[in-house]
Amino acid sequence: GAGVSQSPSNKVTEKGKDVELRCDPISGHTALYWYRQSLGQGLEFLIYFQGNSAPDKSGLPSDRFSAERTGGSVSTLTIQRTQQEDSAVYLCASSLPGGLADTQYFGPGTRLTVL
Amino acid sequence: GDSVTQMEGPVTLSEEAFLTINCTYTATGYPSLFWYVQYPGEGLQLLLKATKADDKGSNKGFEATYRKETTSFHLEKGSVQVSDSAVYFCALSDRNTGNQFYFGTGTSLTVIP
Numbered sequence: 373g374a375g376v377s378q379s380p381s382n383k384v385t386e387k388g389k390d391v392e393l394r395c396d397p398i399s400g401h402t403a404l405y406w407y408r409q410s411l412g413q414g415l416e417f418l419i420y421f422q423g424n425s426a427p428d429k430s431g432l433p434s435d436r437f438s439a440e441r442t443g444g445s446v447s448t449l450t451i452q453r454t455q456q457e458d459s460a461v462y463l464c465a466s467s468l469p470g471g472l473a474d475t476q477y478f479g480p481g482t483r484l485t486v487l
Numbered sequence: 488g489d490s491v492t493q494m495e496g497p498v499t500l501s502e503e504a505f506l507t508i509n510c511t512y513t514a515t516g517y518p519s520l521f522w523y524v525q526y527p528g529e530g531l532q533l534l535l536k537a538t539k540a541d542d543k544g545s546n547k548g549f550e551a552t553y554r555k556e557t558t559s560f561h562l563e564k565g566s567v568q569v570s571d572s573a574v575y576f577c578a579l580s581d582r583n584t585g586n587q588f589y590f591g592t593g594t595s596l597t598v599i600p
Contacts, residue, residue, distance in 0.1 A: 405587075405588060407590075413592065413593075414576065414590055414591060414592030414593045415531075415576065415590040415593070417587070417588070417589070417590070420587050428587060463530070463531070465531075465588075475521070475533050475536065476521075476523075476533070476588060477533075478523075478530045478531040478532065479530065480530045481530060
């Protein structure tokens, strides 16, 4: 079946503009994660959605970042008033629910460049 | 809190050399442990996993054993190939933290012919 998809694949924006990044998880996956991968850095956790529970927003770096997940499926990560340090690859992943942690499936990422 | 610490790179090896990438973890509960791999120009994909102590995950000639006593999950391969050149990430997921995933910073491996 289809994997995790993200759009756009590349986004170039000017400093101060708002951007929206979209993630379509694998059908039936109730867990959805957003990460940021900066050049030469590891994965930085941003936010985690699990079913209908309140999301874990502990990784969001500032209040300029927000995310929502509509209908338990598609998720949008919004960055307001973008700054140059927001430039990175933003990765989305989804996984099945379950009592045991399950494998995460990653999307191809959105490369954001803030000029 | 939960965390993963892995060996810093970059690592450069000759083809057919033995590979070890160290990974240790801190967790409040009973985590599952993972190695993910990111090949050049591609997205992250699962390489192997282990869900309980003493389990060994294996795939594509890579192995890692879940060692609770040393809180480690070191990645090994007996004979690396050029095609193994990639960035490797150690990760854990802990039921006690709602199955949130924690990733290490990644270790870049380059295998030269």
